[in-house]
Amino acid sequence: MSHEVEKRxxxxxxxxxxxxxxxxxxxxxxxxxxxxxxxxxxxxHNRVRAEHPNIGYTTVYRTMKLLCDAGLxxxxxxxxxxxxxxxxxxxxxxxxxxxxxxxxxxECAMIEKTQLEIADRYQFRVLRxxxxxxxxxxxxxxxxxxxx
Amino acid sequence: MSHEVEKRxxxxxxxxxxxxxxxxxxxxxxxxxxxxxxxxxxxxHNRVRAEHPNIGYTTVYRTMKLLCDAGLxxxxxxxxxxxxxxxxxxxxxxxxxxxxxxxxxxECAMIEKTQLEIADRYQFRVLRxxxxxxxxxxxxxxxxxxxx
DNA sequence: GGGCTAATTGAAAATAACATTCAATTTCAA
DNA sequence: TTGAAATTGAATGTTATTTTCAATTAGCCC
Numbered sequence: 001m002s003h004e005v006e007k008r009x010x011x012x013x014x015x016x017x018x019x020x021x022x023x024x025x026x027x028x029x030x031x032x033x034x035x036x037x038x039x040x041x042x043x044x045h046n047r048v049r050a051e052h053p054n055i056g057y058t059t060v061y062r063t064m065k066l067l068c069d070a071g072l073x074x075x076x077x078x079x080x081x082x083x084x085x086x087x088x089x090x091x092x093x094x095x096x097x098x099x100x101x102x103x104x105x106x107e108c109a110m111i112e113k114t115q116l117e118i119a120d121r122y123q124f125r126v127l128r129x130x131x132x133x134x135x136x137x138x139x140x141x142x143x144x145x146x147x148x
Numbered sequence: 149m150s151h152e153v154e155k156r157x158x159x160x161x162x163x164x165x166x167x168x169x170x171x172x173x174x175x176x177x178x179x180x181x182x183x184x185x186x187x188x189x190x191x192x193h194n195r196v197r198a199e200h201p202n203i204g205y206t207t208v209y210r211t212m213k214l215l216c217d218a219g220l221x222x223x224x225x226x227x228x229x230x231x232x233x234x235x236x237x238x239x240x241x242x243x244x245x246x247x248x249x250x251x252x253x254x255e256c257a258m259i260e261k262t263q264l265e266i267a268d269r270y271q272f273r274v275l276r277x278x279x280x281x282x283x284x285x286x287x288x289x290x291x292x293x294x295x296x
Numbered sequence: 297g298g299g300c301t302a303a304t305t306g307a308a309a310a311t312a313a314c315a316t317t318c319a320a321t322t323t324c325a326a
Numbered sequence: 327t328t329g330a331a332a333t334t335g336a337a338t339g340t341t342a343t344t345t346t347c348a349a350t351t352a353g354c355c356c
Contacts, residue, residue: 104270202335
């Protein structure tokens with residue numbers, strides 16, 4: 001059994017908030033963690049149903065919201081309008097391929113630092129941020145070149 | 149009459165694409181430009197109706213899409229899930245206040261440059277990007293402090 | 297272990313934002 | 327002016343997400 005840390009973290013959150021520990025919540029957490037990031041509710045639902053065929057969409061939505069509140073997941077809105085969830089951990093930013101949808105993560109301390117300087121200039125207190133570069137990944141760029 | 153440049157720009161786009169110049173399109177463009185950025189379709193619709201009570205939502209949606217194609221506007225998806233349009237011009241990024249919704253624009257050549265270096269590292273071709281810092285603006289931060 | 301009560305579930309219906317359809321209207325080139 | 331093609335807007339369709347509500351379940355108390 002993996003994801004012990006996250007399971008315990010969820011259990012703690014449930015307990016602290018007088019919420020109940022259900023197999024649905026456990027299953028959804030597992031499915032989400034196994035998928036390793038940037039997953040939609042629909043994808044989570046599909047994965048969960050493989051093991052637990054009668055867990056509904058609704059429960060997936062609700063549970064993902066709960067995982068966000070619990071600090072285990074966070075919502076992301078890329079430019080296709082569908083909400084995706086990612087594992088809440090060290091902050092990272094994204095390269096998003098507009099052709100194949102591939103998502104690459106990156107981090108850059110220099111940019112993070114510059115951001116804060118800019119915010120300072122406007123007396124703005126930064127709580128979180130998003131930084132996404134949209135374009136074509138290597139494979140798609142080659143494919144596009146080959147087609148022309 | 150202001151916004152002459154944009155009007156001419158739209159007229160040119162319509163002509164080049166064998167599209168027609170209608171008063172609805174002109175009115176929507178004017179309402180959009182007067183609003184100065186980060187506006188939703190609904191807000192545009194409200195503004196347009198003040199002058200032209202029988203222009204429908206549909207026409208606003210379609211026209212905003214057209215203005216995007218024409219390069220006069222561009223779509224933005226902040227974290228509330230509603231599409232907003234902004235005037236297409238020099239690229240800039242955003243500070244978004246989570247309390248009052250205020251949106252401040254900023255630019256930073258250093259960050260732009262660093263971005264490209266990162267993309268290079270992944271053989272990624274950047275077509276566009278978004279960079280948003282979410283937090284509290286000065287006024288809201290003070291308000292929050294006063295409440296506590 | 298059984299009872300109890302509040303939390304949870306899931307199917308269905310509701311909502312919100314946006315897209316499409318289609319008949320009626322309008323633009324504009326000839 | 328005319329007529330074909332584009333446009334409009336009301337209504338309807340979609341898609342993603344949320345709410346409702348009756349039925350079920352978790353987990354404390356005995």
